Amino acid sequence: MKIIDAHIHLDQYKNQTIERIINDAEAEIAVSTNLESSKRTARLSKNYKQIKPAFGYHPEQSLPSERELAQLISWIKTNGREDAAIGEVGLPFYLSKKNQLHQPIGQYIEVLEAFIMTAKELDQPIVxxxxxxxxxxxxxxxxxxxxxxxxxxxxxxxxAVAARLIRNGYNISITPDILYEEEIRQLAETFPITSIMAETDGPWPFNDPFKGKLTRPNMIHAVINEIANIKHLNRNEVYVQIFVNTRKFYFSSQ
Structure with a gap:
């Protein structure tokens, strides 16, 4: 059955590892964390037809300066292909939780809005x-x-937040921890199957059946099987629906 990894940091893998795992899936949405990361993701997307690149600045780090942010957004507008996406961008929940924010939260919100406006201008999906x-x-x-x-x-x-996402028609993606995290299992049950994608967030490591294993796109098969079990849906139909969801979200312009 065809799968797409809806979120993976391929630029953080070694080249020989990418060669080993790239054919695990029909496609991989390869996100970036800063300008240099975006440039490597762009290079990888030219070498592998399976990769759909996403360019952005990960929020769980010190913010870029105004000059660095302008440079990154200018690079995205100049070099971002029509089939690219914006991401990974957002807000620093985990830094904030540890009281380790590098700048006031208002500045993170301003940077995020700059990327949201860029996504709108370029008519690209945002991760x-x-x-x-x-x-x-x-x-x-x-x-x-x-x-x-x-x-x-x-x-x-x-x-309440989940209901708002559903109401607005936003998509979520489920990771391999659905096999052992009750919170993720409940979310998979809550969201309609038409709003769900599957991801690895590799090279992020996972526990239980995946402990000590290299995170790679073929873990998506276990995710989809578990979604089908939780929602009491036909396994093959879930494979098809999640594949269709991801293609529609990321590849509908092609």
């Missing part, structure tokens, strides 16, 4: 790192800028 209460702030920004093609990767949040 978001936004969990729990941060997801509500991001929804405010998306609604303000009339951006609807939003992918909340590895989403976690309350029933």
């Amino acid at each position: 978001l790192h936004a969990v729990y209460d941060d997801a509500s702030i991001v929804c405010d920004l998306l609604e303000k800028n009339s951006v609807r093609k939003a992918h909340f990767h590895w989403f976690k949040g309350s029933k």
Whole structure:
């Protein structure tokens, strides 16, 4: 059955590892974390037809200067192919939780809105790192800028926030921890199957059946099987629906 890894940091793998895993899936949505990461992702996407690149600045780090942000957005507008996406961008939930924010949260929100506006200008999908209460702030920004093609990767949040995402027609993606994390299992049950994609967030490591294993796109098969079990749906139909969801979200312009 065909699969797409809806969120993976391929630029963080060694070249020989990419060669080993690239054919695991029909396609991989390869996200970036800063300008240099975006440039490597762009190079990889030229070498491998399976890669759809996404360019952005990951929020769980010190923010770029105004000059660096302008340089990155200018590079995206100049070098971003028509089939690219914006991401990974969002808000620093985990830094904030550890009281390790490098700048005031308002500055992170301003940077995120700059990327949201870029996504709107380029008419590209946007890949978001936004969990729990941060997801509500991001929804405010998306609604303000009339951006609807939003992918909340590895989403976690309350029933109220989940309902807002569903109401707005946003997509989420489920990771391999659905096999052992009750919170993720409940979200898979809550969201309609038409709003769900599957991802690895590789090279992020996972536990239980995946402990000690290289994170690679073929783990998506276990994710889809578990989604089918949780939602009491036909396994083959879930494979098809999640594949269709991801192609429609990321490749509908092709």
